[in-house]
Amino acid sequence: MLTSSAMRQSLQQCAQLLCEHCGGSPTSLAEAESAVTKIVEALAPFMLEQLLQPSTGRHTYQGTALACPCGEQARFVGYRKRVLLGLWGSVRVQRAYYHCAHCHTGQLPWDQKQGLDASDFTPALKAQVAEVMAHLPYRSGVSLLERLRGVHLPPSSAEQIVLEVGGRLQQEDQQQASACQQWAQAALAYQWGVSETPPPVPVGAYRARHGVCGKRLYISLDGAMAHLDGDWHEVKCGLVYTVDKNATAQDTLLERAYTAAAQSAEEFGWQLAALAQAWQADVYAELIAIGDGAKSNWSVFAKHFPRALQILDFLHASQHLFAAAEAVFGKGNEVARTWWQSWSQTLKEQGPFPVLAELATLQAPTAQAQEDLERERAYLQSNALRMDYPGYRARGLMIGSGPVEAACKVIVGQRLKQAGMRWSRAGAGAVLALRTRVLSGEYETIQKVARAA
Numbered sequence: 001m002l003t004s005s006a007m008r009q010s011l012q013q014c015a016q017l018l019c020e021h022c023g024g025s026p027t028s029l030a031e032a033e034s035a036v037t038k039i040v041e042a043l044a045p046f047m048l049e050q051l052l053q054p055s056t057g058r059h060t061y062q063g064t065a066l067a068c069p070c071g072e073q074a075r076f077v078g079y080r081k082r083v084l085l086g087l088w089g090s091v092r093v094q095r096a097y098y099h100c101a102h103c104h105t106g107q108l109p110w111d112q113k114q115g116l117d118a119s120d121f122t123p124a125l126k127a128q129v130a131e132v133m134a135h136l137p138y139r140s141g142v143s144l145l146e147r148l149r150g151v152h153l154p155p156s157s158a159e160q161i162v163l164e165v166g167g168r169l170q171q172e173d174q175q176q177a178s179a180c181q182q183w184a185q186a187a188l189a190y191q192w193g194v195s196e197t198p199p200p201v202p203v204g205a206y207r208a209r210h211g212v213c214g215k216r217l218y219i220s221l222d223g224a225m226a227h228l229d230g231d232w233h234e235v236k237c238g239l240v241y242t243v244d245k246n247a248t249a250q251d252t253l254l255e256r257a258y259t260a261a262a263q264s265a266e267e268f269g270w271q272l273a274a275l276a277q278a279w280q281a282d283v284y285a286e287l288i289a290i291g292d293g294a295k296s297n298w299s300v301f302a303k304h305f306p307r308a309l310q311i312l313d314f315l316h317a318s319q320h321l322f323a324a325a326e327a328v329f330g331k332g333n334e335v336a337r338t339w340w341q342s343w344s345q346t347l348k349e350q351g352p353f354p355v356l357a358e359l360a361t362l363q364a365p366t367a368q369a370q371e372d373l374e375r376e377r378a379y380l381q382s383n384a385l386r387m388d389y390p391g392y393r394a395r396g397l398m399i400g401s402g403p404v405e406a407a408c409k410v411i412v413g414q415r416l417k418q419a420g421m422r423w424s425r426a427g428a429g430a431v432l433a434l435r436t437r438v439l440s441g442e443y444e445t446i447q448k449v450a451r452a453a
Contacts, residue, residue: 003219004178024342031417041150054161055324060096060110074107081134082111084124106313115451120368123140125151127163127450129158130165131443134434137418138162159427161209166430168449169437173259173271178446180274216397217242217284219305220404221268221297224412228425235262235412238272256403258436262425273304279303288375290401292316293384312386313401316433318344321355324376327369328362356380 022039027031048351057079058315065073080097083090095110127452128149132141138155145151186199218241223234241256259275261268281287287308291297293316301310322340329336359377364370392399415435416428423431438443 001360008407041089045091048088048091049093052091056110058153060094062096062109063097066098066107066109068100068105068107070100070104070105071103072100074100074105077106080108083120084116084122085120085151085153086125087128087151089150090293111431112452117164117452118160119160119164121157123447123450123452126161126165127443129161129449130434130446130450131159131438133158133162133416134431134438137421142267160255161425162434163266163430165446165450166434167426169445170261170429172445172449173261173433177267177270178279181270182274183277189315196400215285216288217276217279217281217286218288218290218403219281219301219308220285220401221300221408222292222401222404222408224417225426226262226409226416227413227422228428230422233262235260235408235416235428236265236268237404237408237411238268238275239407240267240272240276240281241403242268243398257440257442258411260407260432262428262432269300269304272300276305278429284428288397290398290404292401292405293320295378309385309397309399311399312383313388313394314348314389315382316400316401317347317352317383317387320376320379321347324359324362324373324380327372327376330365340453347387348389349391351390352380352384356384406437410439 018039019035022042023032023035026035061076064076066076068074071188075098077099078092079096081090081092081094086352092111095108098107098109100106119126122420129141129151132145135141136144138158142153142155142158143192145153167298183199186195189195190198218239220239220241225232226235236258239256242254244254248305257275257279259271261271263271285374287305288311289301290307290311290313291301292313298310301308318340321344322336325336325340325343329339343355343358356377359373359380362373366374389399411432413432415431416423434446437443
């Protein structure tokens with residue numbers, strides 16, 4: 001629209017006249033910027049109404065009658081006015097209204113085409129509000145919008161927008177998880193010979209956008225507690241990512257995508273599987289699943305990513321080794337710390353079996369300490385095949401679950417666990433769906449779902 005040089009020159013001339021008549025005589029950069037902001041705020045709603053004139057009013061008329069979903073005809077009644085609040089303030093529009101005498105419902109075709117619902121907010125404003133509220137509490141978020149954009153919005157309206165947009169994203173997550181489950185069942189039926197037709201391989205949403213960024217895809221899972229519906233519940237956080245193979249001291253995540261929900265491990269497993277499926281996990285030569293040792297996490301990895309190499313986070317392994325040292329030598333004992341430092345290094349450089357052999361020779365001084373020692377020994381034994389740290393390091397693999405632990409802090413800790421926050425499950429779910437999309441860089445998805453269906 002503004003590509004021609006003649007158009008730009010004409011606009012510049014108009015702007016010059018505006019500045020001469022409305023800009024005053026600013027004596028500083030701050031005064032000049034303030035003058036421009038006031039001009040834009042005053043002019044933008046008028047410009048928006050002018051630009052909408054060719055597509056509103058009588059231009060929305062679609063004949064004397066329209067087909068109604070009930071099977072009858074909705075008759076043209078007249079034009080209805082509406083005031084919408086958008087990115088550039090309020091705008092008034094008129095559009096054709098049709099009514100069905102049979103089912104007593106009305107139609108506003110222009111509204112449907114624009115993605116409008118019963119609220120007075122434009123989809124563009126709803127998308128921006130949802131994005132801001134994914135980062136900030138409602139009061140802080142609306143204050144920021146008012147200061148930066150001049151949009152006056154009560155916190156309750158911002159919350160309603162989040163529940164709407166985030167709720168749709170939640171539904172999208174659930175639909176993708178359900179589709180993933182159906183595909184897995186169909187694939188299993190074909191493998192067992194129950195079905196003669198193999199299911200079509202799902203087309204990943206990320207493949208065209210990101211491509212296959214290396215030979216390895218990492219998958220990780222963890223949880224964080226949040227106050228939902230009057231009690232504390234675990235929020236599962238999942239992460240898929242690729243790592244810069246040239247990184248040395250500090251691994252660098254190239255691309256990543258997040259998902260989170262207050263669900264059981266069984267339910268969330270399908271949501272994480274759907275995310276990995278969208279990333280075309282089957283195309284990668286290697287899948288690496290890193291976890292903190294929780295049995296439910298290994299169950300999810302085994303069920304949904306059977307070919308993934310499972311790695312126990314080294315820090316967790318080392319912490320359990322430290323607990324074993326304290327059981328044997330006593331808490332706060334320098335001997336325990338020295339023993340732990342030595343054998344933790346052995347674990348990293350030689351793997352679990354020398355460490356397990358050493359633990360087998362140890363005896364704790366009391367019955368309770370012996371019970372603690374047996375518990376830590378059992379933990380390390382059960383995860384022995386996930387602790388080949390010298391082999392992993394030789395192949396350039398990550399051995400830490402730091403990325404997903406950071407994800408828990410960023411997704412849950414920074415947004416759901418601020419002072420005094422108490423959430424309904426619906427409210428937390430909507431925020432989580434929005435926040436994970438923002439952190440994954442899926443701004444277009446937010447803009448899409450901000451439009452009413």
